[in-house]
Amino acid sequence: MILGFSHAQLVVRDVAASAAWYCTTLGLEQFVEGIISSGPYVGLRHPDAKFVIGLQTATSEQAATLASSAIEHLSFAVADRFMLETMRDSLLAHGVAVGPIFEEQVSYNARLTDPDGLVLELTAPKVRRA
Numbered sequence: 001m002i003l004g005f006s007h008a009q010l011v012v013r014d015v016a017a018s019a020a021w022y023c024t025t026l027g028l029e030q031f032v033e034g035i036i037s038s039g040p041y042v043g044l045r046h047p048d049a050k051f052v053i054g055l056q057t058a059t060s061e062q063a064a065t066l067a068s069s070a071i072e073h074l075s076f077a078v079a080d081r082f083m084l085e086t087m088r089d090s091l092l093a094h095g096v097a098v099g100p101i102f103e104e105q106v107s108y109n110a111r112l113t114d115p116d117g118l119v120l121e122l123t124a125p126k127v128r129r130a
Helices: 015-026 081-093
Strands: 007-012 029-036 039-045 052-057 074-077 107-113 119-125
Touching: 007 015, 015 029, 015 039, 015 052, 081 107, 081 119
Parallel strands: 007 052, 074 119
Antiparallel strands: 029 039, 039 052, 107 119
């Protein structure tokens, strides 16, 4: 029986730079670090949402194709449209490039890109009408 989502493991060019970006931009906190055959790795966890993102050093073969990964984007849930607007404004004020808010069938979204070109999305649910 599946209990929930455990983590996403991302391959990056520079673990330290990517960890700093995820901690500063999304509020994650580092809870583990170590070395594997390709180099350093870290585990990052969000203090409230409790999701985990692992970052590991890319091999030379992986580094050449990071922008063309099979992941189209990772989406992070926010409470509502107001929080989406607040977070977007805060990120922009801190120099993070964030796209405009766009509407989909069940949500409002804004996209940004991590240091390795992975697209991240902030997603707010639409209010359901009875």
